[in-house]
Amino acid sequence: MDAIYKATVTAPVNIATLKYWGKRDVALNLPTNSSISVTLSQNDLRTTTTASASLLYTEDELYLNGSKEDVSSKRIQTLFRELRALRKAEEDKQTGSLVPLSKYYLRIVSENNFPTAAGLASSAAGFAALVKAVAELYQLPQSNEELSILARQGSGSACRSLFGGYVAWEMGSKADGSDSKAVQIAPYEHWPEMKAAILVVSAERKDTPSTSGMQLTVKTSSLFKERVNSVVPQRFEQMKKSILEKDFETFAHLTMADSNQFHATCLDSYPPIFYLNDVSRAAIRLVEDINKVAGEVVAAYTFDAGPNAVIYYLAQNEQLVLGPLRAALKNLPAWKEESHSHIQELMSDDFDK
Numbered sequence: 001m002d003a004i005y006k007a008t009v010t011a012p013v014n015i016a017t018l019k020y021w022g023k024r025d026v027a028l029n030l031p032t033n034s035s036i037s038v039t040l041s042q043n044d045l046r047t048t049t050t051a052s053a054s055l056l057y058t059e060d061e062l063y064l065n066g067s068k069e070d071v072s073s074k075r076i077q078t079l080f081r082e083l084r085a086l087r088k089a090e091e092d093k094q095t096g097s098l099v100p101l102s103k104y105y106l107r108i109v110s111e112n113n114f115p116t117a118a119g120l121a122s123s124a125a126g127f128a129a130l131v132k133a134v135a136e137l138y139q140l141p142q143s144n145e146e147l148s149i150l151a152r153q154g155s156g157s158a159c160r161s162l163f164g165g166y167v168a169w170e171m172g173s174k175a176d177g178s179d180s181k182a183v184q185i186a187p188y189e190h191w192p193e194m195k196a197a198i199l200v201v202s203a204e205r206k207d208t209p210s211t212s213g214m215q216l217t218v219k220t221s222s223l224f225k226e227r228v229n230s231v232v233p234q235r236f237e238q239m240k241k242s243i244l245e246k247d248f249e250t251f252a253h254l255t256m257a258d259s260n261q262f263h264a265t266c267l268d269s270y271p272p273i274f275y276l277n278d279v280s281r282a283a284i285r286l287v288e289d290i291n292k293v294a295g296e297v298v299a300a301y302t303f304d305a306g307p308n309a310v311i312y313y314l315a316q317n318e319q320l321v322l323g324p325l326r327a328a329l330k331n332l333p334a335w336k337e338e339s340h341s342h343i344q345e346l347m348s349d350d351f352d353k
């Protein structure tokens, strides 16, 4: 009667190399374009979430990093409702043999081991972990692809955090969103030499949240139309191919070009949105210099909706890339002044498997 049923999971952060920016259906969270990401190692940036259900609970509750959050948002309500419906279907199938958890209140306790909402994809790992944890608590038979459809409704980028390695979010074409889901392009083991370094330029909360930022871009930017109609569909195929062929140079060019175009559409929005700052721009120049000195493309930068840089490189080029980055870190006053500025080497144990 007073039992508490529990499940704990972790979900990793993913960083898009082909950006999702724009919704064609706000209610269902359907994107205007497909996107691609690389999932970071669970050893580095991750969310750990425990979902529990009990007759002892008197309301649904959500705790994020120790503080109680509002669960009345549409996103959370949708996830709770859909997950309960899936559990209910199982309870109905196995008449009487399953505890009726679908009728119990839920408690979700979530911890990030990195700054929340600083452009470090915290909502991606957070919503992915929520869906995974409740799915596990409910022992749902759904595949990760099917669960990604749910996670997408929490936060678009979250659907990609259901998988390790190299992941595509296929935008889909159905009006009900049932084919807008994440799929794995290749597992981590396919290209284990890939590494990433994160330059935490600022751990402050970002100015313009992604959701409202992208809606402003869709409404006001003409460059955005060109991007979704003519640029991204081609890039999506090219980037998938570069991953499958382990062609770092092409992957890097596409990644940098896509980050630049995404931030250009932000600037082309009205009023303009600025996510990059002077330190971000210095990081871009530095990566360009590193590639010039190397005589080939050994590093690729990308920035989400914040000033922090993620730099991809191959293990064999680590010294070539991290050496100058570390040296520059010492010479850039802004990097020294900011207490959170540091270079964090990720994926030394590499991506999530």
Ligand code: DP6
Binding pocket: 015, 016, 018, 019, 020, 021, 029, 035, 121, 123, 124, 154, 155, 156, 157, 158, 210, 211, 303, 304, 305
């Ligand atoms: C720049 O997934 O946070 O990181 O669906 O409104 O929750 P919502 O947006 P969100 O946007 C992420 C934008 C991005 C690019 C990306 O991850 O693809």
